[in-house]
Amino acid sequence: xxxxxxxxxxxxxxxxxxxxxxxxxxxxxxxxxxxxxxxxxxxxxxxxxxxxxxxxxxxxxxxxxxxxxxxxxxxxxxxxxxxxxxxxxxxxxxxxxxxxxxxxxxxxxxxxxxxxxxxxxxxxxxxxxxxxxxxxxxxxxxxxxxxxxxxxxxxxxxxxxxxxxxxxxxxxxxxxxxxxxxxxxxxxxxxxxxxxxxxxxxxxxxxxxxxxxxxxxxxxxxxxxxxxxxxxxxxxxxxxxxxxxxxxxxxxxxxxxxxxxxxxxxxxxxxxxxxxxxxxxxxxxxxxxxxxxxxxxxxxxxxxxxxxxxxxxxxxxxxxxxxxxxxxxxxxxxxxxxx
Amino acid sequence: xxxxxxxxxxxxxxxxxxxxxxxxxxxxxxxxxxxxxxxxxxxxxxxxxxxxxxxxxxxxxxxxxxxxxxxxxxxxxxxxxxxxxxxxxxxxxxxxxxxxxxxxxxxxxxxxxxxxxxxxxxxxxxxxxxxxxxxxxxxxxxxxxxxxxxxxxxxxxxxxxxxxxxxxxxxxxxxxxxxxxxxxxxxxxxxxxxxxxxxxxxxxxxxxxxxxxxxxxxxxxxxxxxxxxxxxxxxxxxxxxxxxxxxxxxxxxxxxxxxxxxxxxxxxxxxxxxxxxxxxxxxxx
Numbered sequence: 171x172x173x174x175x176x177x178x179x180x181x182x183x184x185x186x187x188x189x190x191x192x193x194x195x196x197x198x199x200x201x202x203x204x205x206x207x208x209x210x211x212x213x214x215x216x217x218x219x220x221x222x223x224x225x226x227x228x229x230x231x232x233x234x235x236x237x238x239x240x241x242x243x244x245x246x247x248x249x250x251x252x253x254x255x256x257x258x259x260x261x262x263x264x265x266x267x268x269x270x271x272x273x274x275x276x277x278x279x280x281x282x283x284x285x286x287x288x289x290x291x292x293x294x295x296x297x298x299x300x301x302x303x304x305x306x307x308x309x310x311x312x313x314x315x316x317x318x319x320x321x322x323x324x325x326x327x328x329x330x331x332x333x334x335x336x337x338x339x340x341x342x343x344x345x346x347x348x349x350x351x352x353x354x355x356x357x358x359x360x361x362x363x364x365x366x367x368x369x370x371x372x373x374x375x376x377x378x379x380x381x382x383x384x385x386x387x388x389x390x391x392x393x394x395x396x397x398x399x400x401x402x403x404x405x406x407x408x409x410x411x412x413x414x415x416x417x418x419x420x421x422x423x424x425x426x427x428x429x430x431x432x433x434x435x436x437x438x439x440x441x442x443x444x445x446x447x448x449x450x451x452x453x454x455x456x457x458x459x460x461x462x463x464x465x466x467x468x469x470x471x472x473x474x475x476x477x478x479x480x481x482x483x484x485x486x487x488x489x490x491x492x493x494x495x496x497x498x499x500x501x502x503x504x505x506x507x508x509x
Numbered sequence: 510x511x512x513x514x515x516x517x518x519x520x521x522x523x524x525x526x527x528x529x530x531x532x533x534x535x536x537x538x539x540x541x542x543x544x545x546x547x548x549x550x551x552x553x554x555x556x557x558x559x560x561x562x563x564x565x566x567x568x569x570x571x572x573x574x575x576x577x578x579x580x581x582x583x584x585x586x587x588x589x590x591x592x593x594x595x596x597x598x599x600x601x602x603x604x605x606x607x608x609x610x611x612x613x614x615x616x617x618x619x620x621x622x623x624x625x626x627x628x629x630x631x632x633x634x635x636x637x638x639x640x641x642x643x644x645x646x647x648x649x650x651x652x653x654x655x656x657x658x659x660x661x662x663x664x665x666x667x668x669x670x671x672x673x674x675x676x677x678x679x680x681x682x683x684x685x686x687x688x689x690x691x692x693x694x695x696x697x698x699x700x701x702x703x704x705x706x707x708x709x710x711x712x713x714x715x716x717x718x719x720x721x722x723x724x725x726x727x728x729x730x731x732x733x734x735x736x737x738x739x740x741x742x743x744x745x746x747x748x749x750x751x752x753x754x755x756x757x758x759x760x761x762x763x764x765x766x767x768x769x770x771x772x773x774x775x776x777x778x779x780x781x782x783x784x785x786x787x788x789x790x791x792x793x794x
Contacts, residue, residue, distance in 0.1 A: 239689060268689040276687045284680035288702040297698075298688035346688065 178212035178250070179386045180219075180236070181355055184207045185245035185260070187235045189229075201341060205231040207410040209245075210484070212270050213354065218380065218387040220401030220418070222433075226454065228410040229390045233261055233356050235260075236388070237274055238267055250274070252353060277345030279359040281339035285331040291317070291342055292327040297468055298349040316345040320376060337368035344375065348383070355380075356388045361396060373400050398422055403494075406430045409454060409465040412484055416495040424507075426497040427469045431507040464500070476500050520782045527782070530774025533767055541587040550578035552585040552738040561754045565660055573757045582738040583764050584722065589739045590768055593654055593723040594716040600658035601719075602712055607663025610696060610704075613673030624670065627663035635660045635718070636725050643731045650723075650739070651734035657719045668711055672704035679703075706783040713779055717772030724765050740765050 186209075188202040206228045213219040221229045225411045236247050238259060247259040251273055262270060278284035285294055295316055296309045304312065314324035320341040331339055340360060347355055357376065361369040377400060380387060391397050397404055398418060405415040407428065414427040425431045432450045452469045464470070467477040477500055484498040499505070521527040540547060549569070556576035563571045570579040608627070612620040641655035649707065676682060677700065685699045726732035733739035735746070740761040747757035788789030 233640075239683065239686065271687060271689050273686075276679045276684065278684060280680055284683040284684050286685075286699055286703070295688070301689040301691075301694070343684075346684070350688070482512065 177214050178248075179215045180213040180250070180388065181246075181248040182212065182232075182236060182249070183210050183246045185232065185235060185247060186243040187240055188243045204410045206235060208406070209410070209412055211368060211405045211412060211415060213386050213388050214403070216380070216384060216388055217402040218389050218400055220397040220404040221388065221390045221407060222392065222397050222404055223407035224454065226372055227407045228394075229407055230358055230461065232407070233358050233388065233390055237271065237276065237356060239261070240262045249354070264400060268301075271352065272298070272350040273352050275345045275350070275352035277340070277343050277355065277357040277360045280363045281336055281343050282363070284343050285339055286320075287331055287507045290328050290330055291322075291334075294331070294342060295349055298346060302350060302435050312349065313345075316348055318350065319379070320345045335368075337371060339467075340364060340368075340372055341375070344372075344379070348379070351383070352385070354386050354388065356390075358390045359392065360362065360389075362391065373491045376398075376400060394422075394433060395401075406433070409509065411465050411498065412496075413466060415484070420495055424495075426495065426505070427466075427499050428472055428504050428505065428507065429466045464498070472501060472505060474500070515618035517782055518519050521778060524778045524781060526774040527649065527660055527778030530771045530776075530778060532776060533771030537587045537764075538591065540584050541591045544584045544588055548578075548581035548584045550581040551575065552582040553736060554578075554752075561750070561757070563754075564756065569613050570760045571754070572757045573743070574754075576752055579757060581637060581742075582743060583740070583760055585738040586740045586743065586761065586764065587768075589650070589733065589737070590720045590724070590765075593657065594720045594768075594772075596659070597654050597657040597719040597723065598712050598716050600655070601661040602708065602716070604658070605662040606708065607667045608662070608668025610673050610700070613670035614677060614692070614696060614700070620670075623666065624779070627666045630660070630663045630719055631667075635722055639726055640729065643726060650727075650733045650737070652678050653723050653726045657722050660717065661715055664711060664715065665708070668707050669704055673700055676700050676703050683703055697712065710776055710780040710783060713772055714776035717769040717776070720772070721765065721769050 182324050185206055186204075186392040187206040188204050190199045190203045190434065191203060195456065204404070209228075209232055211221075215308065223229050231240060235242050236259060242260040244259060248256050249259050249270065257270060259270065273370050289297075292310065292313055295313045297302075299309045301314060310327075313327060317324045317326065318348075322338065322341050322345070331342065334342065340363075344360075346399075355376075361372050361417070364372060373396065376387070376389075379385060387390065387400075389397070389401055401418050403415070403417050404421050405412045406427065407413070407420070408429050413423065414425065414430045421430065422434070425434060436450065450469055454469075462481060463478040464480075467473045470477060480500070480502050482498045482502075484496045485502070487495045487497050487502050513691050521531075553575065558576065559568070559572050561572060565571070568578050568580065570583065573579055573582075584794040590740070598654045607756075610621050612623040639653070639656040639660050642659055646652040646655060649738050682699050685695045690698070719777060723732055724739070724744070727741030728745045730742075730745060733742045735742065738791060743761040744758055744765075747754070747761075751758045
């Protein structure tokens with residue numbers, strides 16, 4: 171991997187999360203859902219790493235496993251704490267989780283579900299401060315500061331979430347995530363529940379905050395245009411695996427994996443005369459039935475015998491001048507795909 | 510909360526059965542609180558010269574077989590009934606809610622043990638279960654209250670468990686966990702306030718039932734001691750007189766009926782107002 175550890179704030183290595191499928195009265199384990207299957211990537215300091223893929227591909231599970239809302243089946247998650255110490259989140263004792271979690275903020279997908287309807291904005295944003303023992307007097311000042319930072323009027327503090335619009339609620343959610351001055355922000359589809367016009371505002375707010383506060387983002391989305399707008403680097407996930415990873419510009423101009431290319435072809439073009447023909451047929455396979463071979467083989471228009479027999483590894487594309495373009499495809503160097 | 514609370518009060522005030530139910534309960538609450546001022550006679554004092562008198566200015570609701578003033582006994586009886594209702598519900602809500610929350614939040618084997626125990630209690634008719642418990646503990650009003658509380662524990666456990674299961678999966682609970690909240694804080698701050706609505710409804714309805722069961726136990730001689738002004742016990746004492754002096758039985762019967770009706774009306778109204786899914790029906794009523 172080209173990213174040397176010292177510039178990565180989060181380094182995920184061979185992360186796996188399998189959910190057992192239990193059957194019958196005795197809860198016999200009949201198989202596993204491989205929600206996250208050997209995923210490696212890193213988030214560089216001050217940058218935004220995008221994780222993109224269709225629903226059910228394991229994006230959110232990856233994030234949840236990183237912050238230990240799920241226990242990883244295998245793998246390491248190296249996180250650089252403020253003072254430079256690097257800790258493996260996946261192996262950390264439960265008791266120490268709290269001390270690390272203050273450095274990781276999380277923004278949730280649905281701003282209607284992520285704010286407790288029975289709490290005022292002050293209580294919601296001050297909640298993390300309370301958990302880490304910030305005194306009452308200081309809390310209110312900090313909340314006012316945070317609200318201003320995300321573009322809300324501090325006088326809205328005593329109101330309840332129902333008095334706010336979706337975009338405003340998401341701003342409250344962002345303020346809460348920033349309350350403890352984290353160094354990494356994990357944003358799980360932070361704009362997918364919002365109107366398109368509001369999406370842009372929130373994305374710009376996130377970009378501004380990143381530059382102003384020196385944050386790093388792990389940004390999860392299914393919308394390629396959102397990803398293109400905010401991310402420096404993108405990993406494309408399909409059925410629990412990363413199939414391609416590259417800098418945003420490279421990925422969007424020279425996609426090397428057939429899946430990435432078909433995702434881009436599926437983007438609607440705002441021109442009624444231009445034909446729109448998404449290239450993909452068939453359904454996403456069941457994540458419980460992944461055997462040998464490439465995860466994408468049964469839908470891939472270029473698939474050959476080798477694709478069904480051998481699982482391709484995520485490797486640097488050799489014909490590419492950029493050495494940081496990683497593709498998991500047997501024919502990565504031969505295929506000519508257009509964006 | 511203030512705004513919300515005011516909105517709920519306003520909706521209750523325009524809800525007919527809420528107003529009727531609350532008025533009935535308020536009436537009995539006033540009787541209970543000001544019993545010494547309202548009662549015209551000592552509820553326990555027998556006046557043999559004035560046995561089985563009908564309704565009169567001297568004895569509003571007449572007198573019973575040993576000449577005790579029924580009006581005064583009803584007034585003091587409301588103290589007992591409200592006491593039974595409130596204490597029994599407080600006890601069973603505390604225990605039931607705790608069990609339900611633990612079962613719902615932690616799940617797994619703890620959930621299984623707690624809920625299977627509750628399942629064992631649920632199918633038994635409440636009065637039968639209460640009788641068994643009193644038979645074990647011994648006859649007294651306190652034990653009747655304890656019995657009633659135990660009988661209602663499974664209901665609250667089930668309600669809270671269901672509510673917690675639903676709320677546990679909400680993003681704001683996950684959010685609380687991510688920002689370092691302890692289990693206790695998550696339960697107390699994020700989950701419990703959102704479970705209150707179904708609990709209030711069930712508690713109001715349950716209070717009426719508790720009073721009914723406690724009166725039933727007293728009627729069967731398993732609750733209040735003989736001679737105490739308790740509505741159920743009064744029914745029991747005077748049941749042979751139902752032909753000769755029907756008022757001796759009717760009056761406590763009507764008192765029980767009205768109290769239970771009051772709780773049920775208010776409980777139904779609260780359900781309409783607090784449960785968003787039923788809100789529209791509540792308004793059209």
